Amino acid sequence: xxxxxxxxxxxxxxxxxxxxxxxxxxxxxxxxxxxxxxxxxxxxxxxxxxxxxxxxxxxxxxxxxxxxxxxxxxxxxxxxxxxxxxxxxxxxxxxxxxxxxxxxxxxxxxxxxxxxxxxxxxxxxxxxxxxxxxxxxxxxxxxxxxxxxxxxxxxxxxxxxxxxxxxxxxxxxxxxxxxxxxxxxxxxxxxxxxxxxxxxxxxxxxxxxxxxxxxxxxxxxxxxxxxxxxxxxxxxxxxxxxxxxxxxxxxxxxxxxxxxxxxxxxxxxxxxxxxxxxxxxxxxxxxxxxxxxxxxxxxxxxxxxxxxxxxxxxxxxxxxxxxxxxxxxxxxxxxxxxxxxxxxxxxxxxxxxxxxxxxxxxxxxxxxxxxxxxxxxxxxxxxxxxxxxxxxxxxxxxxxxxxxxxxxxxxxxxxxxxxxxx
Amino acid sequence: xxxxxxxxxxxxxxxxxxxxxxxxxxxxxxxxxxxxxxxxxxxxxxxxxxxxxxxxxxxxxxxxxxxxxxxxxxxxxxxxxxxxxxxxxxxxxxxxxxxxxxxxxxxxxxxxxxxxxxxxxxxxxxxxxxxxxxxxxxxxxxxxxxxxxxxxxxxxxxxxxxxxxxxxxxxxxxxxxxxxxxxxxxxxxxxxxxxxxxxxxxxxxxxxxxxxxxxxxxxxxxxxxxxxxxxxxxxxxxxxxxxxxxxxxxxxxxxxxxxxxxxxxxxxxxxxxxxxxxxxxxxxxxxxxxxxxxxxxxxxxxxxxxxxxxxxxxxxxxxxxxxxxxxxxxxxxxxxxxxxxxxxxxxxxxxxxxxxxxxxxxxxxxxxxxxxxxxxxxxxxxxxxxxxxxxxxxxxxxxxxxxxxxxxxxxxxxxxxxxxxx
Numbered sequence: 001x002x003x004x005x006x007x008x009x010x011x012x013x014x015x016x017x018x019x020x021x022x023x024x025x026x027x028x029x030x031x032x033x034x035x036x037x038x039x040x041x042x043x044x045x046x047x048x049x050x051x052x053x054x055x056x057x058x059x060x061x062x063x064x065x066x067x068x069x070x071x072x073x074x075x076x077x078x079x080x081x082x083x084x085x086x087x088x089x090x091x092x093x094x095x096x097x098x099x100x101x102x103x104x105x106x107x108x109x110x111x112x113x114x115x116x117x118x119x120x121x122x123x124x125x126x127x128x129x130x131x132x133x134x135x136x137x138x139x140x141x142x143x144x145x146x147x148x149x150x151x152x153x154x155x156x157x158x159x160x161x162x163x164x165x166x167x168x169x170x171x172x173x174x175x176x177x178x179x180x181x182x183x184x185x186x187x188x189x190x191x192x193x194x195x196x197x198x199x200x201x202x203x204x205x206x207x208x209x210x211x212x213x214x215x216x217x218x219x220x221x222x223x224x225x226x227x228x229x230x231x232x233x234x235x236x237x238x239x240x241x242x243x244x245x246x247x248x249x250x251x252x253x254x255x256x257x258x259x260x261x262x263x264x265x266x267x268x269x270x271x272x273x274x275x276x277x278x279x280x281x282x283x284x285x286x287x288x289x290x291x292x293x294x295x296x297x298x299x300x301x302x303x304x305x306x307x308x309x310x311x312x313x314x315x316x317x318x319x320x321x322x323x324x325x326x327x328x329x330x331x332x333x334x335x336x337x338x339x340x341x342x343x344x345x346x347x348x349x350x351x352x353x354x355x356x357x358x359x360x361x362x363x364x365x366x367x368x369x370x371x372x373x374x375x376x377x378x379x380x381x382x383x384x385x386x387x388x389x390x391x392x393x394x395x396x397x398x399x400x401x402x403x404x405x406x407x408x409x410x411x412x413x414x415x416x417x418x419x420x421x422x
Numbered sequence: 423x424x425x426x427x428x429x430x431x432x433x434x435x436x437x438x439x440x441x442x443x444x445x446x447x448x449x450x451x452x453x454x455x456x457x458x459x460x461x462x463x464x465x466x467x468x469x470x471x472x473x474x475x476x477x478x479x480x481x482x483x484x485x486x487x488x489x490x491x492x493x494x495x496x497x498x499x500x501x502x503x504x505x506x507x508x509x510x511x512x513x514x515x516x517x518x519x520x521x522x523x524x525x526x527x528x529x530x531x532x533x534x535x536x537x538x539x540x541x542x543x544x545x546x547x548x549x550x551x552x553x554x555x556x557x558x559x560x561x562x563x564x565x566x567x568x569x570x571x572x573x574x575x576x577x578x579x580x581x582x583x584x585x586x587x588x589x590x591x592x593x594x595x596x597x598x599x600x601x602x603x604x605x606x607x608x609x610x611x612x613x614x615x616x617x618x619x620x621x622x623x624x625x626x627x628x629x630x631x632x633x634x635x636x637x638x639x640x641x642x643x644x645x646x647x648x649x650x651x652x653x654x655x656x657x658x659x660x661x662x663x664x665x666x667x668x669x670x671x672x673x674x675x676x677x678x679x680x681x682x683x684x685x686x687x688x689x690x691x692x693x694x695x696x697x698x699x700x701x702x703x704x705x706x707x708x709x710x711x712x713x714x715x716x717x718x719x720x721x722x723x724x725x726x727x728x729x730x731x732x733x734x735x736x737x738x739x740x741x742x743x744x745x746x747x748x749x750x751x752x753x754x755x756x757x758x759x760x761x762x763x764x765x766x767x768x769x770x771x772x773x774x775x776x777x778x779x780x781x782x783x784x785x786x787x788x789x790x791x792x793x794x795x796x797x798x799x800x801x802x803x804x805x806x807x808x809x810x811x812x813x814x815x816x817x818x819x820x821x822x823x824x825x826x827x828x829x830x831x832x833x834x835x836x837x838x839x840x841x842x843x844x
Contacts, residue, residue, distance in 0.1 A: 067788070071795035075745040108785035111804060267732030268799065270741040298786045298800035303725060310689030319692040323497035361828075363530035364720045364803075366489070367835045373493035377690065378720035381786075382533060382803040398820075406783075413789045 001055050001332050001346040007371050012053055013042075014353040017391040022347050051385060052358040052371060055346050056115025057301040058335025060260045061239040061289025064105035064130075065098040065121045068417055069294035078206070078269050086294060092420050095126040100412040102130035103404060108299040109136065110395035110402065113356035113384040118200075118260070118289065118339045120173060120239075122148065124157045128168040134402040135394050137354060139339040141173035141200045144188060145180050151187040158195065167390060171340060172236070176202035177213050177222045182229070189230040196234050198340075200260075201226070203238025206271045210243045223248035223257075232257060237338055239289065240265075241279075242272040252284045258338040259284050261330075263307035264298075265291035276312045277321045287335040288327075302379045305331055309376060324376035357386035423477050423754050423768040429793050434475055435464075436775040439587075439813040444769050473807060474780040474793060477768050478537025479723040480757025482682045483661040483711025486527035486552075487520040487543045490839055491716035500628070500691050508716060514842050517548040522834040524552035525826060530721040531558065532817035532824060535778035535806040540622075540682070540711065540761045542595065542661075544570065546579045550590040556824040557816050559776060561761040563595035563622045566610060567602050573609040580617065589812060593762060594658070598624035599635050599644045604651070611652040618656050620762075622682075623648070625660030628693045632665045645670035645679075654679060659760055661711065662687075663701075664694040674706045680760040681706050683752075685729035686720075687713035698734045699743045709757040710749075724801045727753055731798060746798035779808035 011025035066086075073085035093101075098121060109117060116137040121127055124140050131138035140161060142154035154172060161170035172195070174180050174188050192199045203222050204210055210221055217225045224247045226232060232251065237258030244252075252259060261274045279286050288308055290299045305327050312322040336345045344352040360368060364378040375383075387395040394402045433447035488508075495507035515523075520543060531539060538559040543549060546562050553560035562583060564576035576594060583592035594617070596602050596610050614621045625644050626632055632643055639647045646669045648654060654673065659680030666674075674681060683696045701708050710730055712721045727749050734744040758767045766774045782790060786800040797805075809817040816824045 067785075069791075070789070070800060071792040074792075074795050074799060075742050078741050081741065104785055104788060111785060264728070264732065267736045268741065270735040270739050270743070272736060293800075296799070297795070298802070300786070300800075300802060303728065303802075306686070306725065307689075310686065313692040314689045314694060317692050319500050319503065319690065320497050321692070361832070363489075363526055363533060363828075363832075364722070366526060366832045367492070367839045369491075369839065370493040370496075373496050373719070377493060377496060377718070378715075378722075380720070380722060380725075380803045382806075384804075406785075410783070410785075410788045417789045417791065 001329065002348055007052065012347055012355070014391050017352055019347060019351050019353050020349055022349060046386070048357055049361075051360050053347065053355055054358060055332040055344070056354045056356050056387065056389070057113050057331045058287065058339060058341065058344070059109060059114045059117045059290055059299065059301060060258075060287035060335040060338050061262055061291055062105070062117050062119050062299065063121045063292030063294075064102040064117065064119050064127065065093065065123075066292035066294040067101045067104045067108075067413060068093070068097070068420070070297045072294065072417070074268070074297065081269075089420050090122070093122065095123040097416050098123045099126040099130045100409065100416060102127050103134055103409050104413045105293065105299060106131065106134045106136045106402060107400060107406060107409060110387045110400065111381050111384060112300045112302065113358070113387050114299070114301055115354035115356065115387060115389045116336065116339060116341055116344060118335070120175075124153075124161060124170070128161055131167055134404065135167065135389055135392050136402075137167050137341070137344065137389050139169045139171060139341065141171045143173060143175045144184060145175035146184060147179065149175075151184060151191060154188070155191055158191070158197070169340060171200060172197050173200040176205075176209070177226060178209055185226065185229050185231060189233070192231060192234050192236075198234050198236035199231050200236045201238060203241055204243045204248060205240035205266070207243050210245075221245040221248050223251040227251045227255065240271070240274070242266055242274045244275060249278070249282055249284070252279075253282055257284070258287050258334065260287045260289050260338060261308060262289050262291040262304075263311050264303055265295045267307070268297075269295050273311045273315045275315070276308055277316045277318075280322065280326065285334045285337070286330045287338045288331050300381055301331055302381060305376045305379070324373040327376045328372055353388055353391040355388050356384060359383045359385045423751065424770055429474065434769055434777070436813050439774055441769060441773050441775050442771055444771060468808070470779055471783075473782050475769065475777055476780060477754040477766070478776045478778050478809065478811070479535050479753045480709065480761060480763070480766070481531060481536045481539045481712055481721065481723060482680075482709035482757040482760050483684055483713055484527070484539050484541050484721065485543045485714030485716075486524040486539065486541050486549065487515065487545075488714035488716040489523045489526045489530075489835060490515070490519070490842070492719045494716065494839070496690070496719070503691075511842050512544070515544065517545040519838050520545045521548040521552045522831065522838060524549050525556055525831050526835045527715065527721060528553065528556045528558045528824060529822060529828060529831060532809045532822065533803050533806060534722045534724065535780070535809050536721070536723055537776035537778065537809060537811045538758065538761060538763055538766060540757070542597075546575075546583060546592070550583055553589055556826065557589065557811055557814050558824075559589050559763070559766070559811050561591045561593060561763065563593045565595060565597045566606060567597035568606060569601065571597075573606060573613060576610070577613055580613070580619070591762060593622060594619050595622040598631070599648060600631055607648065607651050607653060611655070614653060614656050614658075620656050620658035621653050622658045623660060625663055626665045626670060627662035627688070629665050632667075643667040643670050645673040649673045649677065662693065662696070664688055664696045666697060671700070671704055671706070674701075675704055679706070680709055680756065682709045682711050682760060683730060684711050684713040684726075685733050686725055687717045689729070690719075691717055695733045695737045697737070698730055699738045699740075702744065702748065707756045707759065708752045709760045710753050722803055723753055724803060727798045727801070746792075746795040749798045750794055775810055775813040777810050778806060781805045781807045
């Protein structure tokens with residue numbers, strides 16, 4: 001993912017949480033201070049056997065705790081799904097429940113080569129604890145709204161969860177225009193100005209949301225309205241961004257906002273197809289998220305990557321739209337930048353050791369005509385041989401090394417859904 | 423997949439190529455003629471450990487030999503891709519090349535739980551040999567057209583490849599309306615009448631194809647035109663079926679034709695989104711295919727299943743459209759029926775032992791709120807623990823038992839692409 005550096009054969013060296021060397025391996029390691037006379041300079045050497053090391057995927061929009069509601073109530077109209085199925089269960093969930101359900105999601109992220117998540121959910125501290133305990137890199141985003149999380153909580157978490165050298169960080173945010181009063185949004189803008197920090201939110205997910213926004217706010221569409229309040233003065237972005245007006249696009253360009261696309265969720269909830277090719281033409285950076293497991297229902301960046309390009313191609317009636325390398329860049333690089341993870345962008349000395357190994361010795365990767373296209377068009381979770389975060393191998397050849405018994409996590413999730421359904 | 427039989431806990435017993443018992447296991451096996459006093463009634467017992475056994479997926483449209491062209495030339499306009507990239511390479515491929523390339527595809531089918539394929543490609547006998555050698559169930563379909571395969575070849579293969587108790591069978595077919603003269607199509611209709619046999623073809627894949635057909639044939643759309651020649655008098659169906667007129671729909675209803683949908687290919691080549699919800703409303707049976715690996719680029723029924731329902735939902739603006747159980751029925755049952763495999767439909771005594779084991783102990787399958795929805799919305803190749811065809815385990819826990827060294831198959835595919843590119 002480094003510019004002008006195509007796939008090459010070589011070595012990656014890591015010291016602690018960081019990459020210290022990327023190259024052909026000739027002569028490297030000799031001067032390393034872990035080197036010793038016994039010829040064992042490293043704690044561990046992994047022979048990648050000609051498979052592919054690449055930066056991990058960044059899941060730039062999710063609600064991890066919603067694993068509980070996977071396949072709980074699908075194939076329903078959106079309003080019925082949300083109001084009659086999702087909200088009543090969520091209202092009963094405790095911080096401890098969300099701790100355990102987030103751990104279940106983390107296992108799935110690891111199987112898909114996801115090394116960082118941009119998570120918006122109900123209980124930031126228990127989510128952070130789950131990620132700390134499992135070794136997952138997690139950037140949370142505020143979810144302020146009229147009914148639940150307050151801007152005070154967002155400010156508190158912004159201070160609390162942005163500690164140096166932590167796996168956790170926090171970005172200002174609110175749930176969506178349609179769940180926030182203008183007064184609340186004003187306080188979000190104040191926070192952004194005070195901290196000179198970007199703001200993210202759900203934005204233009206459905207046609208109904210955009211229509212409602214126009215009616216509530218004198219004809220303004222969501223990005224235009226929010227920008228008029230000063231919310232995006234320090235950047236940020238929107239999740240979904242399916243139904244964008246010309247004026248919304250101009251706000252994204254002017255403010256340098258990220259459009260985080262969630263194609264599987266947008267299909268499953270019948271929300272629409274985001275204008276990804278147009279984002280690219282306008283120079284708007286696109287990142288990719290799975291959305292939560294209740295509306296997807298899986299946490300699989302391979303499926304999302306194929307959808308980003310496949311849906312763009314059919315939307316534009318152009319089989320050349322949004323090529324595979326663009327999509328990989330969105331998934332690995334833009335996601336990291338949107339989340340403020342500028343040190344987890346690529347495989348280069350000084351970058352965080354957040355990376356995955358892709359099994360090229362599977363039939364879906366053969367022949368090796370083009371590795372990037374193979375990953376985007378043919379790749380699946382089955383190709384993830386190893387997921388490393390912060391220099392630690394958390395998933396390797398189907399086994400998890402994330403600090404908990406997998407069966408205990410499954411059992412806990414089962415207990416919670418049984419209790420909440422009772 | 424048996425009517426009125428939901429997921430239950432029990433046993434499946436197999437003798438040779440067939441299922442002999444499905445039930446709770448109480449008392450079963452006692453009367454089996456393999457039973458003996460030593461208490462070892464079976465050659466092998468597999469403890470499924472609470473995971474799911476289900477009928478295998480039927481890939482109802484593919485061109486296996488095109489593995490060679492996976493990621494060879496993507497992100498190009500359709501005509502450029504086909505004329506400048508695909509056709510020149512295909513023109514050089516030998517029957518032996520296609521034998522080896524089909525074997526590569528079979529490996530991938532096994533990883534995705536695909537137990538039968540409906541294959542249309544250039545060299546029927548070498549394709550049949552590849553499937554025989556690997557243990558794959560393969561129904562080939564004729565590809566008669568003006569430039570290559572003749573109706574004489576189709577008739578010859580129909581006689582040759584329809585032997586009792588073979589893994590191979592053969593169905594009449596031609597490439598597409600736009601590659602066949604009316605005279606050739608008349609000969610196909612004659613074959614269908616002579617054998618009282620169904621006919622399949624590519625149909626209404628692109629808007630340009632439909633427009634061309636109207637111009638060539640006095641305003642008739644493809645299904646209407648072909649039906650006017652008597653092609654569908656004994657049933658059959660169409661591959662793709664994206665751009666269907668009202669009159670085309672009526673032909674499908676009247677003749678009981680199968681609509682085989684290929685959603686990933688239709689996205690990647692920017693062909694459009696098939697009207698799957700409307701097929702269901704009209705009682706038209708839908709099956710699912712991956713299409714060939716040059717236009718997909720993978721052979722993954724999980725991705726296709728999600729796309730079938732996800733694209734229907736967004737096309738209809740209705741999150742309730744085409745529910746998960748319908749999709750599973752398409753993938754397992756309708757595919758089999760379209761291909762004439764009425765004995766490979768479900769898990770029931772007398773049916774062929776073509777089945778898969780799905781790993782429910784993966785994070786994407788937890789919690790177990792609804793197994794069918796988990797498979798369709800969350801499932802991936804990573805969940806395929808075992809693929810059995812004709813009573814033989816060909817893939818289990820990541821290892822292949824399909825009669826060839828995997829590395830030799832990969833090496834051969836690499837040799838072929840290097841030779842043809844040279």
